[in-house]
Amino acid sequence: MPSRSLSTRVATLGALAAAVLLALPSGATQAIEPVATEPAVTRSANAAPLSEVAKRRADNFTLVGRNRLFGRGMNAAPAIYRDYLYVGNRTDGSPRHSHPGVLVVDIANPKQPRVVGKIGAPNEGNVGETSRELRVWPQQKMLIVMNFTCSSFIHDCADVPVTPTFKFYDLSGKFAARPRLLTTYVPPAKPHEMFLWVDPNRSDRALLYYSTPTSEVTGANLVVADISKARDGEVTEVASFNPNHRYPASVRKVRTVALHAMATNPKGNRLYLSYLGGGFLIADTSDLSRNRKHPRVRLITPVKNRVRYTNPGAHTAVKVPGRPLAILTEEVYGDLLDFRDPESGFVDEEGCPWGWTKIANISDPRHPRVVGQYRTRQNHPSYCSTPAGQNPRNTKFTSYAAHNATVLPNLAFTTWHSSGLQAFSIKNPAQPQQTGVFSPRPLRSVTTEDPALSKGRNKVVMWSYPIIRDGLIYVTDVRNGLYILRYDGPGAAKVDNIGFYEGNSNLGAAMRLGN
Numbered sequence: 001m002p003s004r005s006l007s008t009r010v011a012t013l014g015a016l017a018a019a020v021l022l023a024l025p026s027g028a029t030q031a032i033e034p035v036a037t038e039p040a041v042t043r044s045a046n047a048a049p050l051s052e053v054a055k056r057r058a059d060n061f062t063l064v065g066r067n068r069l070f071g072r073g074m075n076a077a078p079a080i081y082r083d084y085l086y087v088g089n090r091t092d093g094s095p096r097h098s099h100p101g102v103l104v105v106d107i108a109n110p111k112q113p114r115v116v117g118k119i120g121a122p123n124e125g126n127v128g129e130t131s132r133e134l135r136v137w138p139q140q141k142m143l144i145v146m147n148f149t150c151s152s153f154i155h156d157c158a159d160v161p162v163t164p165t166f167k168f169y170d171l172s173g174k175f176a177a178r179p180r181l182l183t184t185y186v187p188p189a190k191p192h193e194m195f196l197w198v199d200p201n202r203s204d205r206a207l208l209y210y211s212t213p214t215s216e217v218t219g220a221n222l223v224v225a226d227i228s229k230a231r232d233g234e235v236t237e238v239a240s241f242n243p244n245h246r247y248p249a250s251v252r253k254v255r256t257v258a259l260h261a262m263a264t265n266p267k268g269n270r271l272y273l274s275y276l277g278g279g280f281l282i283a284d285t286s287d288l289s290r291n292r293k294h295p296r297v298r299l300i301t302p303v304k305n306r307v308r309y310t311n312p313g314a315h316t317a318v319k320v321p322g323r324p325l326a327i328l329t330e331e332v333y334g335d336l337l338d339f340r341d342p343e344s345g346f347v348d349e350e351g352c353p354w355g356w357t358k359i360a361n362i363s364d365p366r367h368p369r370v371v372g373q374y375r376t377r378q379n380h381p382s383y384c385s386t387p388a389g390q391n392p393r394n395t396k397f398t399s400y401a402a403h404n405a406t407v408l409p410n411l412a413f414t415t416w417h418s419s420g421l422q423a424f425s426i427k428n429p430a431q432p433q434q435t436g437v438f439s440p441r442p443l444r445s446v447t448t449e450d451p452a453l454s455k456g457r458n459k460v461v462m463w464s465y466p467i468i469r470d471g472l473i474y475v476t477d478v479r480n481g482l483y484i485l486r487y488d489g490p491g492a493a494k495v496d497n498i499g500f501y502e503g504n505s506n507l508g509a510a511m512r513l514g515n
Contacts, residue, residue, distance in 0.1 A: 074448045
């Protein structure tokens with residue numbers, strides 16, 4: 001029985017232990033499931049030769065401000081409350097890492113963002129623990145930080161067990177600069193990603209959707225918690241979901257079938273599931289949006305009709321506001337994480353050509369279908385036969401893969417690891433076109449290189465969901481810090497008019513832009 005499929009590809013990403021292999025049915029066949037033929041792709045020209053990877057590139061982006069975040073490296077998700085931005089950490093509080101925990105950045109002057117504080121031990125930045133995901137519930141003046149055990153292999157964390165937690169911090173008044181711990185919630189299983197949904201009709205009611213990835217047919221892949229009373233110390237789990245039993249055993253044998261991430265539409269009655277090797281599906285969450293008693297999550301997309309992926313699979317799915325479309329990403333690491341098991345037939349092929357963005361038509365949620373794709377040059381198989389595409393310094397510890405997206409009706413902003421921040425038009429979803437790219441000049445050195453993403457030749461690792469605030473785009477690079485950008489390309493006026501918007505919540509302009 002193999003020992004590295006989910007436990008290396010996903011657990012070392014900070015999400016899982018060794019789940020998929022424990023769930024492999026003994027009688028399953030070893031045939032690899034076919035993936036449907038998909039539309040032609042649109043390529044961009046953003047790929048630079050290796051000699052140029054240290055240069056900054058800004059096409060239709062203006063750099064407004066930046067902060068190197070002490071050059072600590074291993075930066076994670078940001079969240080914004082008024083004039084403050086909070087940045088988590090992908091690694092832990094081991095002595096070899098500098099400034100672990102959550103940094104507090106004053107962004108009142110976007111041209112000169114300043115680190116003014118930190119949430120450190122014992123609340124954050126502990127040994128063996130990553131503060132990976134952050135959200136702010138502005139109506140409640142509250143910061144939410146997800147903490148869990150991180151990987152010694154690809155996050156350079158101490159190999160010690162840690163109890164996963166969600167910590168809720170007070171941001172009212174002076175506590176915006178010095179967040180005060182309010183409540184600690186311990187989830188029933190190790191989380192990986194979260195989505196914050198605030199009821200559009202009741203600003204005092206919010207649900208936290210979070211994934212607890214497993215390839216088992218029992219237990220939860222999704223947990224939904226009501227955090228409306230978190231300020232009073234009360235967090236209530238109201239629903240859970242696991243459709244793994246719907247997948248044939250033969251698929252579960254050769255695919256990583258587990259929930260990586262999820263996102264709702266603004267109204268909250270639909271849930272978009274990024275199910276790794278299990279593909280992309282849609283669920284009905286109207287029980288939850290309507291605050292019904294004993295709510296259930298109901299799968300709408302039959303497993304046989306899902307958008308199909310090989311491993312590693314669907315990473316993130318974001319609904320395009322006001323249109324029957326979804327943007328799907330596939331995060332693929334470098335060859336460091338390649339894995340094959342001849343006995344089971346399980347294959348996880350990382351490296352070139354990495355992962356890119358697919359655009360799915362979801363007008364029929366029972367049968368979503370890919371209608372377009374957007375790739376960078378490095379995402380084309382032809383790149384893999386070039387000297388750069390065959391150079392281990394560029395392929396083993398580097399990823400040119402799409403990661404997280406924030407999407408407007410006709411325009412998408414997607415962090416693309418070593419391909420920087422990509423902007424592309426989706427006005428015609430069958431033919432998406434690049435409208436901008438930003439790739440920073442890397443810092444000369446950082447305290448901690450990402451063991452899997454920045455130890456190669458390219459030192460850019462654009463990673464977070466872009467956050468739009470007052471017309472500016474805030475984004476973190478794992479290695480190089482915080483960047484504040486102005487988008488100057490086609491559709492810029494739509495961005496300029498946004499007060500707040502992000503891809504991993506339904507806050508701010510989400511309802512105005514369309515369900």
